[in-house]
Amino acid sequence: MAQTTAKPAALQPLPSVGVRVAAALYLVIWARLAISPADRSTWVLENALVAGLVIVLWCCRRAFRFSNVSLYLILTFLALHALGAHYTYSEVPYDAWWQSLTGHSLNEALGWQRNHFDRLIHFCYGLLLVYPIREFFLRVVEVRGFWGYFLPLDVTLSTSAVYELIEWGAAEVFGGDLGMHYLGTQGDIWDAHKDMALAALGALIAILIIAGINRRLRHDPAWDWAQSMKASAHRRSLACNDLRPGTTPIARLDNK
Template identity: 35%
Template structure:
């Protein structure tokens, strides 16, 4: 295994264990960590058959770590972002907003790599359109999932949705996911293309 990939894996697993130690709510922790854990298992199972670039694994590691922190404290109560809210007189804790930005960037670059490697698609506007659509579809799906949790009045639904009194919370989340997707495509695509060219020469 690539040393960087192993380092990412060990760090993520350590963060998952840390997040499970006296979280704010074990139910909330399970709701937040379960999909991340499923994703991590999928990456481990498919590692030898479909090894992604270090760029993608790095982005995925950041997403998993962000989710572990949010699962431990609750996405609306991460201490540092509470301090930012109080110090700069912000209206809300923005930890979850940053998380949606990271999610957009991560999903976009992973989807781009998979399409380039597993389909006949080449870099260009068509690929960009597909990748952005995939990123927005995932953002929308997550917001629908949050709405379903709230509509069913499941335990901890208010904390899970994390609107913090913002009527436009879902729209902001999707918008920031889109911003993350666009910025990732603009700034990281050249590095990803070079990594894929290097892989093809091996």
């Protein structure tokens, strides 16, 4: 019998010229900031997750590629992260930069007692990355309506919590200055809670913007939301079967 060999998955179309230029610019920024960082060990830790993200995107390039908008947002976030990794998040001299531009201290004007660059990045995590997360849900999981807004928000908050656990674990494992630099609490016992709250706030703002745009583009978004909350006929049938007295999904599978 003749055997057929599966054709390899075709490569997704290349990103636009603008995205490739932005990616090249990010690589230049990353390479420049990789030179003589404030703390090399902290820099390595901060870039470990970035390396993991790049590997995942590379491995999935044949099956899925983000839109140009998503790629711009991801690159913007990674560039901000590269800046924080270079100086360590608690030492980014944004206040000195602001004073050189305006002659005034931003921290004093806002009454800040700590370096808030890390808070900005957590906020940007939600603001910039919820759109790519939503795109993944829409194109791969094929969610619609309410779930297309709720699930990206949920994943943003849950991954933010996972990152806080990673920070805590790294601080416990490495300890000393390296652990404290990576943790970056700056003496605030509620640092992790505030970071997660800011990520959620950024994601919520982005979701509301997306919803507002969709409302202008779609004739009846309320109908789309209502339909997304209804189970299909097939799923309703499965649910009814699962609830029949004396019958369990496992038992039915065993009887097939």
